[in-house]
Amino acid sequence: MSTAFFTDPACLTHVTPDGHPERVARLNAVLDALAPLELDRRDSQPAPEAELLRCHPQDYVDRIRQAIPASGQAQLDADTWLSPGSWDAALGGLGALLAALDTVLAGEARNAFAAIRPPGHHAETATPMGFCLFGNVAIAAKRALDHHGLERVAVLDFDVHHGNGTQDLLQSDPRALFVSSHQFPLWPGTGRAEETGPHGTILNLPLPPGTQGADFRHAWDSVVFPRLDDFRPELILVSAGFDAHVDDPLAQLALTEEDFVWITRRICETSDRHCAGRVVSVLEGGYNLDALAASALAHVRVLMEQGA
Numbered sequence: 001m002s003t004a005f006f007t008d009p010a011c012l013t014h015v016t017p018d019g020h021p022e023r024v025a026r027l028n029a030v031l032d033a034l035a036p037l038e039l040d041r042r043d044s045q046p047a048p049e050a051e052l053l054r055c056h057p058q059d060y061v062d063r064i065r066q067a068i069p070a071s072g073q074a075q076l077d078a079d080t081w082l083s084p085g086s087w088d089a090a091l092g093g094l095g096a097l098l099a100a101l102d103t104v105l106a107g108e109a110r111n112a113f114a115a116i117r118p119p120g121h122h123a124e125t126a127t128p129m130g131f132c133l134f135g136n137v138a139i140a141a142k143r144a145l146d147h148h149g150l151e152r153v154a155v156l157d158f159d160v161h162h163g164n165g166t167q168d169l170l171q172s173d174p175r176a177l178f179v180s181s182h183q184f185p186l187w188p189g190t191g192r193a194e195e196t197g198p199h200g201t202i203l204n205l206p207l208p209p210g211t212q213g214a215d216f217r218h219a220w221d222s223v224v225f226p227r228l229d230d231f232r233p234e235l236i237l238v239s240a241g242f243d244a245h246v247d248d249p250l251a252q253l254a255l256t257e258e259d260f261v262w263i264t265r266r267i268c269e270t271s272d273r274h275c276a277g278r279v280v281s282v283l284e285g286g287y288n289l290d291a292l293a294a295s296a297l298a299h300v301r302v303l304m305e306q307g308a
Contacts, residue, residue: 013085159241162191
């Protein structure tokens with residue numbers, strides 16, 4: 001088996017204002033970097049609106065849909081924008097991620113990567129924020145638990161920003177373990193170590209500005225992977241943000257492609273022990289186009305090695 005790959009052309013129709021860091025060029029950079037790879041490239045369908053309701057109330061879904069402009073752009077908050085293609089992009093991207101999930105859980109691939117935008121890990125139950133409209137990875141976790149009947153799912157987030165939305169959407173469910181390493185202090189200001197959730201299933205690793213690969217690796221090795229071994233997930237979902245790269249303009253961590261290779265390999269090794277190698281990864285942040293492309297390529301190459 002090889003690594004399954006999913007995207008949706010509608011993700012390129014979500015257009016942000018000139019100069020906005022979360023732009024169409026991000027996805028194009030990733031797609032161009034991955035183009036030479038012999039991935040198992042598959043098609044997907046837009047997610048049904050009902051999938052959004054696994055994590056978001058109907059009135060919130062309606063509010064986002066009704067805010068889509070007929071032309072031009074509409075602003076939801078200081079960072080989060082809509083264009084005429086944003087609804088199709090959101091459902092197309094989520095559909096790609098859920099198809100990746102279904103493919104891996106059907107045993108058709110050991111792992112999968114979904115290259116989509118807009119990202120999702122900042123979207124809370126009824127609040128869009130941080131470029132995000134809907135909680136993609138949290139919705140995938142809920143589908144794995146409620147549709148596929150898994151008992152334990154882990155969501156691992158190494159984006160430089162805290163996955164506040166994923167935390168908000170999953171913390172009430174004891175079947176889901178959410179782990180986030182992130183720069184702190186940094187927007188959105190959440191993600192302190194003492195935030196553990198009502199069931200103790202939230203694990204935050206705040207890292208100070210300037211943290212380099214050795215300390216990042218030590219934090220994951222000493223705290224996260226032992227916790228995963230105790231939790232014994234049946235599936236690992238990854239929020240793969242590459243903005244912790246030293247060249248990223250939005251934060252001050254100092255990781256390199258080799259650090260993303262390392263953490264991807266360690267995640268895959270953990271999944272081999274507990275869930276037959278089942279890993280589904282989805283693109284989150286990363287705003288220096290060269291660093292994003294190189295990091296995503298490094299990440300997916302490891303998935304391919306482990307999935308072979």
